[in-house]
Amino acid sequence: MLFRRKKPATLSGRLREFLWPRKGFSRGLRYLSMRVLRLSSSPHSIAVGVAAGAASSATPFIGFHILIALALAYLLSGNLIAAGITTALANPLTIPVILVATYEVGAMILGTGGSGALTGEDILHMLGHLELMHLWEPVLKPLLIGSVPVAAGSAAAFYVVAFQAVKLFQSRRQVRRSSKVQPRTAGSANGL
Structure with a gap:
């Protein structure tokens, strides 16, 4: 196999890795937050999806959080992917x-x-x-x-935070993309 370990992990090593991952717990949280930020939708739509996921996670309906989040996001025209990812708050x-x-x-x-x-x-x-x-x-x-x-409180709080974060992320991404395109168009205008 291409990505298999040279030396198989011991039982104690696997148990330690399960209880405390080598890269830490924050890596998964960073991955999920970047996954939500990189969605190609409006900041409002993504924030509504995040709010729907946060609201459904604050209910006692364990096992139905994702269904509730998807239904809320669909009814409120929110991003379904953001709603599904945010249900990971209930773990x-x-x-x-x-x-x-x-x-x-x-x-x-x-x-x-x-x-x-x-x-x-x-x-x-x-x-x-x-x-x-x-x-x-x-x-x-x-x-x-x-x-x-x-x-309701968690939905309101997560909506505000997600809206601001997505708006900031998308504006910075737009500036980066326009700065990469700028030199190419200047060179092509000079006859290159």
């Missing part, structure tokens, strides 16, 4: 934070902050016995209600 590291934030905001809106809060053991017991009706009031209702303002 195994951030989902617990998102769920806790939406639950706390929902409990605050409903006014059930301290009363009736379930422990993790109670929730696992109810899920094990499929008592979803008992889970609705203390868990699912605050999650759903709390996800609306959290999703």
